[in-house]
Amino acid sequence: xxxxxxxxxxxxxxNGLLGRRAFFQKGIVWLGASAAGVSMAATTGDAAPPWMKTxxxxxxxxxQPSPHTEATQRQLxxxxxxxxxxxxxxxxxxxxxxxxxTPNGLHFExxxxxxxxxxxxxxxxxxxxxxxxxxKISYNDLLRYxxxxxxxxxxxxxxxxxxxxxxxxxxQMPVGHLHGLMSTSxxxxxxxxxxxDEAGIEAGAAWLLAEGADPVAMSRSIPVSKAxxxxxxxxxxxxxPVRPEQGYPMRxxxxxxxxxxxxxxxxxxxxxxxxxxxxDETSKYSDHLADGSSNLFSFTMGVKxxxxxxxxxxxxxxxxxxxxxxxxWSGHGAVTRVExxxxxxxxxxxxxxxxPALSMSPVRFRSPWQWDGxxxxxxxxxxxxxxxxxxxxxxxxxxxxxxxxxxxxSIQAWAIATDGEIKNVWS
Amino acid sequence: MFGVKRLLVIACFSATSVYALDGSPGLGQALDxxxxxxxxxxxxxxxxxxxxxxxxxxxGASVYExxxxxxxxxxxxGGENLADxxxxxxxxLTTDKPLKTVVSYWPYATTLxxxxxxxxxxxxxxxxxxxxVYAVSAYLLFLGGVIEESHELNAETLPQVKMPNRDGFxxxxxxx
Numbered sequence: 001x002x003x004x005x006x007x008x009x010x011x012x013x014x015n016g017l018l019g020r021r022a023f024f025q026k027g028i029v030w031l032g033a034s035a036a037g038v039s040m041a042a043t044t045g046d047a048a049p050p051w052m053k054t055x056x057x058x059x060x061x062x063x064q065p066s067p068h069t070e071a072t073q074r075q076l077x078x079x080x081x082x083x084x085x086x087x088x089x090x091x092x093x094x095x096x097x098x099x100x101x102t103p104n105g106l107h108f109e110x111x112x113x114x115x116x117x118x119x120x121x122x123x124x125x126x127x128x129x130x131x132x133x134x135x136k137i138s139y140n141d142l143l144r145y146x147x148x149x150x151x152x153x154x155x156x157x158x159x160x161x162x163x164x165x166x167x168x169x170x171x172q173m174p175v176g177h178l179h180g181l182m183s184t185s186x187x188x189x190x191x192x193x194x195x196x197d198e199a200g201i202e203a204g205a206a207w208l209l210a211e212g213a214d215p216v217a218m219s220r221s222i223p224v225s226k227a228x229x230x231x232x233x234x235x236x237x238x239x240x241p242v243r244p245e246q247g248y249p250m251r252x253x254x255x256x257x258x259x260x261x262x263x264x265x266x267x268x269x270x271x272x273x274x275x276x277x278x279x280d281e282t283s284k285y286s287d288h289l290a291d292g293s294s295n296l297f298s299f300t301m302g303v304k305x306x307x308x309x310x311x312x313x314x315x316x317x318x319x320x321x322x323x324x325x326x327x328x329w330s331g332h333g334a335v336t337r338v339e340x341x342x343x344x345x346x347x348x349x350x351x352x353x354x355x356p357a358l359s360m361s362p363v364r365f366r367s368p369w370q371w372d373g374x375x376x377x378x379x380x381x382x383x384x385x386x387x388x389x390x391x392x393x394x395x396x397x398x399x400x401x402x403x404x405x406x407x408x409x410s411i412q413a414w415a416i417a418t419d420g421e422i423k424n425v426w427s
Numbered sequence: 428m429f430g431v432k433r434l435l436v437i438a439c440f441s442a443t444s445v446y447a448l449d450g451s452p453g454l455g456q457a458l459d460x461x462x463x464x465x466x467x468x469x470x471x472x473x474x475x476x477x478x479x480x481x482x483x484x485x486x487g488a489s490v491y492e493x494x495x496x497x498x499x500x501x502x503x504x505g506g507e508n509l510a511d512x513x514x515x516x517x518x519x520l521t522t523d524k525p526l527k528t529v530v531s532y533w534p535y536a537t538t539l540x541x542x543x544x545x546x547x548x549x550x551x552x553x554x555x556x557x558x559x560v561y562a563v564s565a566y567l568l569f570l571g572g573v574i575e576e577s578h579e580l581n582a583e584t585l586p587q588v589k590m591p592n593r594d595g596f597x598x599x600x601x602x603x
Contacts, residue, residue, distance in 0.1 A: 080498075080510060081508065083498060083508070083509075083510070084498075084510075084549055087549070112546070113546065113549055113552065126458055126462075126463075126466055127455070127458075128458055128463050128466075128467065133455075133457065134457065134458035134459075134463060135455030135456065135457070135458055136455065136456050136457075136458045136462070137454060137455040137456070138456075141454040141455070142454075144452060144454055145451070145452055145454065146452070194451045195451065195455070197450065197451055198450075198451035198453055198455055199455070209469050211468075211469065215546070215549075215552045216545065216546035216549075216552060217468065217545040217546060217552070217553075219469060219545070223600060267466075268466055268467075270467065270469060272471070274471060274472075274473075275471075275472075275598075276469050276470075276471045276472070276541075277471060277472040277534065277535050277537070277538055278469070278538065278541065278542075279533075279538050279541065279542040279546075282533055282534055282535065282538055282596070283527070283529070283532060283533050283538070286596065288520070288525065288527070291521070292520045292521030292525075292595065293595050293596065293597060294532075294595055294596050294597075295596075295597060295598075295599045296596045296597065296598045296599065296600075297598045297599055297600035298599050298600075299600060401520070401525055402522075402523045402524065402525060403524075403525055403527075
């Protein structure tokens with residue numbers, strides 16, 4: 001049966017990569033797929049599982065995931081340990097998710113001194129600086145403004161740090177650690193341009209200073225051009241009020257820009273003529289190059305993809321069929337193409353993309369694969385509609401100084417051994 | 428109005444329905460200058476908005492000991508189970524073991540003042556007096572070999588401090 005199936009499937013690249021429409025061809029019956037019948041039972045109840053024969057749980061006000069998925073958790077990165085438990089990050093467990101939207105409770109976190117407990121009744125947004133009329137707008141009043149909705153990713157510019165120039169050899173860790181400082185939500189809020197128009201931007205205004213109400217008053221400089229283009233004061237995340245870890249009651253949304261700029265717990269916007277050169281845009285989120293100098297204001301997140309399955313922390317479960325799947329995104333625009341290789345980059349095949357390409361929104365890619373049990377190296381390579389192509393790790397690495405960890409959008413490879421072990425490798 | 432057009436552009440990009448709106452609903456309240464003074468804590472690289480006050484490294488040593496030492500360690504060099512080193516590393520940025528600290532990497536001393544005042548110490552942000560912030564900034568810059576121990580930092584002198592890596596940055600944003 002299996003050999004018959006294999007004969008019908010189109011091979012599109014080396015080492016077992018199948019055509020991306022393989023699933024949808026007629027006449028193919030995967031092993032086991034037709035064996036789902038249940039033997040005839042004497043009574044209705046004999047063949048029914050126990051949860052069909054007793055009343056279920058009562059209704060409840062806010063749903064929770066199944067207890068069987070309790071292990072699907074953000075993993076915590078706390079570099080200062082108990083000294084500063086709120087300083088660090090938690091990563092989205094990409095290994096256990098599918099689709100493109102991140103559940104609100106699993107959206108990655110990055111905070112510099114914990115999540116503030118903000119009373120929305122006391123929270124105001126201030127707009128001042130080079131404006132005709134400085135303003136304060138209460139949270140409740142902001143809820144009355146016209147809103148827009150868009151789906152986009154937010155990615156920490158430190159995403160990919162463990163495969164950056166930190167270490168001498170690849171680290172073995174779940175795909176969530178490697179790429180899970182990127183999450184995607186449908187965001188709803190007020191266009192920032194509307195508020196800046198209300199305040200009236202004056203001549204000479206070129207930058208904003210955006211500041212949060214957290215206990216480091218996180219602040220970043222943002223070009224006015226971006227603020228007037230597609231910036232949003234986000235109030236809702238996947239339909240519900242923005243979660244505390246994501247900036248409740250409001251955060252700045254700057255589609256395609258590095259996450260650190262999308263200031264959470266947004267409290268103050270000062271319109272300025274020059275950048276402020278804050279701590280986070282100079283000492284931290286700057287790019288230390290191989291020649292020793294550093295790039296400032298490298299805001300846009302580069303085109304990137306990552307295979308989330310097969311991936312660590314899991315193992316292969318014997319040879320046969322697998323769906324190679326992952327996410328691809330670009331801060332420059334829309335992902336138009338993702339290629340997948342099963343032979344370490346010797347040959348590539350286009351993957352199926354989940355949805356029409358939306359600007360600054362990820363796509364889910366999928367490639368059917370028949371693994372013959374031989375050692376294999378899986379890779380993915382994304383393209384966007386601005387002509388950007390994801391580069392190799394080697395090409396990326398030589399551009400930057402030792403230890404540099406930001407804006408690593410290079411190709412990542414998973415090596416698969418005959419015994420089913422999966423390893424993160426550099427190639 | 429300008430705002431309407433912006434709204435329409437965003438709405439089109441996000442493929443939601445589009446409706447016409449005659450500008451902002453205008454629910455913002457006027458923010459007066461006294462309120463602005465209270466909230467405007469950001470200091471840019473030219474030192475605009477620096478507060479009145481002053482301090483030297485001699486005065487800052489005791490501030491450091493009381494407020495910073497527990498996390499940043501003796502001599503502000505960090506260490507195991509400690510916060511990041513604040514001094515050292517000058518000259519290492521072009522080597523294969525770069526050490527990025529306040530004195531080896533940060534381009535502007537104004538940023539040090541701004542960040543300490545808004546965020547430090549981590550267990551009690553915004554608790555230091557402006558004189559203490561000037562003083563502890565001076566102490567760190569002295570420890571790092573950037574200024575003399577007796578050099579007074581104030582709104583005029585702080586922006587004039589030339590950080591060792593001041594010329595080590597280039598903006599890659601197109602309309603800087």
